[in-house]
Amino acid sequence: MSGQVNYLVEAPELGQECYVLHIQQDPFYSLFKWEGKYSEKRSLALHRVYPTKEDVERAAEFVKNFYISHKEQLNYLTSKPESGTKVWLDMDVIPAFDSPSIYFDYRDPFHQRLLKGCELYGTRENLIKDMSLITEALEEEYKKAH
Incomplete structure (x- = not known):
């Protein structure tokens, strides 16, 4: 499909309801009221906020x-990865942080979910590269619609 992306370019009014897109292999979204927080502004800049x-x-x-x-x-x-290996989490997992890392523990159900959801990276650079690639793709799709 062409032109199917219509994210917000400018911040909504305080208290306005909007949706944030969480990027992963099986993306999901959540409804929230705009408060102008750092994490919301960051999501807006990454084309993750929708009207x-x-x-x-x-x-x-x-x-x-x-x-x-x-x-x-x-x-x-x-x-x-081997238990104890440092891995980076997709930035959308914890949006208030910029590419947090953890030490992988396969016994941890949360770590298993992250691995299955394609949300773990071996290097911070690979994480940044992928998020940039997805952000650029969203931009291109937005341009087709406008």
Whole structure:
């Protein structure tokens, strides 16, 4: 599909309801009221804030298809690292932080979920590269619609 992404370019009014898109192989979104927090402004700059449920659903579908069609270009971990290995989390997992890292523990259900959801990276650089690639793809899709 062409032109299916319609994110907010400017910050909404304080208290306005909008949706934030969480980027991962199986993207999801959540409804929130804009408070102008740092994490919200960061999400806005990364094209993750949408005015309507329909807009965010179309963007989620676009991202899901992007993961399928660009699998070879993306650098998320596809196999289990050794326990104790430092890995980086997708920035959308904890939006208040810029690429947090953890020491992988396969016994931890949260770590297992992150691995299965394609949200872990072997290097911070690979994480940044992938998020930039997805952000650029969202920008291009937005341009097609406007």
